[in-house]
Amino acid sequence: MxxxxxxxxxxxxxxxxxxxxxxxxxxxxxxxxxxxxxxxxxxxxxxxxxxxxxxxxxxxxxxxxxxxxxxxxxxxxxxxxxxxxxxxxxxxxxxxxxxxxxxxxxxxxxxxxxxxxxxxxxxxxxxxxxMIKTPQEIERIAKAQEITDRAFTEILNFIGPGKTEREIAALLEYQMRVFGADGPSFETIVVSGENGSQCHGVPTDRKIREGDLVTMDFGALYEGYHADMTRTVGIGSLSDRRIAAYNLVLEAQQRAIAMIREGENCFEVDKAARDLLEGVYPGAFGHGLGHCVGVEIHEDPRFSPTCHEALREHMVITVEPGVYLEGDFGIRIEDLIVVEKNGYRDLTASKKDLILL
Ligand SMILES: [Mn+2]
Known part of the structure; x- marks a missing residue:
C-alpha cells in the first residue's frame, strides 16, 4: 500500500x-x-x-x-x-x-x-x-465475516426466553474470540422487544420474552479488518404484523443487493430499499442503507440518499435496511457484500428467512 x-x-x-x-x-x-x-x-x-x-x-x-x-x-x-x-x-x-x-x-x-x-x-x-480492496484485504474481511457467521450459528442455541440482551452480547463476543477474532469490530448491539427501535441501542438487562424480536448487530476484527452483520430473530410465535414487517425488510435488502455491480450509483441502491420501506412505514428507516468496511468499520462510499458515487469492483459494503417503530419493535438485516464487475459476492453466509427460536 x-x-x-x-x-x-x-x-x-x-x-x-x-x-x-x-x-x-x-x-x-x-x-x-x-x-x-x-x-x-x-x-x-x-x-x-x-x-x-x-x-x-x-x-x-x-x-x-x-x-x-x-x-x-x-x-x-x-x-x-x-x-x-x-x-x-x-x-x-x-x-x-x-x-x-x-x-x-x-x-x-x-x-x-x-x-x-x-x-x-x-x-x-x-x-x-x-476504497478499492486488494485480494488480500478481501480475504481478511471474508475471514472476519466467517468468524462472525459462526458466532451467530452458535448463539442461536443460547437465545430464548429469560436470557438478557447483555448475556447474548457477551456470549457473541466471547465466541468470536474463540473462533479466531482479535476482538469485536465495534460495540456489539443486542436489542429486544421495544428496545429494538433504538437501532444503535446498548444491550441492557432486559430479559427476552415470548413474541419478541431480537436484533443483533456485531462483527469480528481479524488481522486489522472488520466484519459487520445484523440478524433479527423471533422468539416463540410472532404477531402477523411483525412477520410482515420482517419480510418487507428482507425484500428491501434483497432488492438492493440484486442491484449491486460495478458502475451502479450508491444513491440508487439506497433508494430501491428506501422507497419500498417508506411506502409501508413512512419515517421508520432513518439511517443510510450501508457503508464500506475495511481497516475502519465505517468507510466511504455509503449507500445513502446523499452519496452519488458509483460502485467500483472490489469495494466491500454493507446492505442493512431496517424498520424502527418507537415503543414497539425494530428489525434490521445486514449482509457484507463485495462489489464485482457484473454483480456481487455476499460474504455473509447466515440465512435470512425469519428464524423463530
Ligand atoms: Mn453496519
Whole structure:
C-alpha cells in the first residue's frame, strides 16, 4: 500500500514527503497496527517511527515495506529524519489528529526550514486507495465475516426466553474470540422487544420474552479488518404484523443487493430499499442503507440518499435496511457484500428467512 501511495501522491503533490499519524491511515498503509507512531513516506523510502512498546513487532511485520526507527520524542526524531533526508516540504495528514499535534509539528518543522502542507490532498489520496480492496484485504474481511457467521450459528442455541440482551452480547463476543477474532469490530448491539427501535441501542438487562424480536448487530476484527452483520430473530410465535414487517425488510435488502455491480450509483441502491420501506412505514428507516468496511468499520462510499458515487469492483459494503417503530419493535438485516464487475459476492453466509427460536 505504501508503494501505491508513492506512485499516486507524489505525481501531483509538491511535497517531498508525506507524514501519516492517525491509526487507520498508518495501519492501512503499513499493514502494522500500533496505538502510536509516525509513518513518513518519501518518493522512494518509508520510515516507521515506533516507540519501545511496538518497535519489535513493527520490525517483524515490516517485510521490507518500511524501516523502523526508534521514537522517543516525536519532535526531535522527526526533525532529525527530515533533515537527514533533505525534506523541504512535508504533507501532513490532519483529519485524524488533534489541532495541537498539527500546530506543534508545523512549528517544529518550520524551525528547521521545512514547510508543512496542511490540506486534504494526502487524506483524499489515501482514502481513494482504501476504497478499492486488494485480494488480500478481501480475504481478511471474508475471514472476519466467517468468524462472525459462526458466532451467530452458535448463539442461536443460547437465545430464548429469560436470557438478557447483555448475556447474548457477551456470549457473541466471547465466541468470536474463540473462533479466531482479535476482538469485536465495534460495540456489539443486542436489542429486544421495544428496545429494538433504538437501532444503535446498548444491550441492557432486559430479559427476552415470548413474541419478541431480537436484533443483533456485531462483527469480528481479524488481522486489522472488520466484519459487520445484523440478524433479527423471533422468539416463540410472532404477531402477523411483525412477520410482515420482517419480510418487507428482507425484500428491501434483497432488492438492493440484486442491484449491486460495478458502475451502479450508491444513491440508487439506497433508494430501491428506501422507497419500498417508506411506502409501508413512512419515517421508520432513518439511517443510510450501508457503508464500506475495511481497516475502519465505517468507510466511504455509503449507500445513502446523499452519496452519488458509483460502485467500483472490489469495494466491500454493507446492505442493512431496517424498520424502527418507537415503543414497539425494530428489525434490521445486514449482509457484507463485495462489489464485482457484473454483480456481487455476499460474504455473509447466515440465512435470512425469519428464524423463530
Ligand atoms: Mn453496519
Amino acid at each position: 505504501i508503494e501505491n501511495l508513492q506512485k499516486t501522491f507524489f505525481e501531483t503533490s509538491p511535497a517531498d514527503a508525506a507524514l501519516l499519524i492517525s491509526e487507520p491511515q498508518r495501519k492501512y498503509l503499513s499493514g502494522f497496527n500500533s496505538s502510536d507512531g509516525y509513518l513518513l513516506i518519501t518518493k522512494n523510502a518509508a520510515y516507521y517511527l515506533l516507540d519501545f512498546r511496538y518497535a519489535e513487532a513493527g520490525r517483524k511485520a515490516a517485510a521490507g515495506k518500511y524501516e523502523v526507527l526508534p521514537l522517543t520524542s516525536a519532535k526531535k526524531d522527526l526533525s532529525a529524519l527530515i533533515k537527514r533526508e533533505g525534506i523541504k516540504t512535508i504533507a501532513l495528514e490532519y483529519a485524524g489528529i488533534s489541532l495541537k499535534t498539527a500546530m506543534n509539528l508545523r512549528d517544529s518543522f518550520r524551525e528547521i526550514g521545512t514547510e508543512t502542507i496542511l490540506d486534504e490532498t494526502l487524506e483524499t489520496e489515501v482514502k481513494k486507495l482504501r
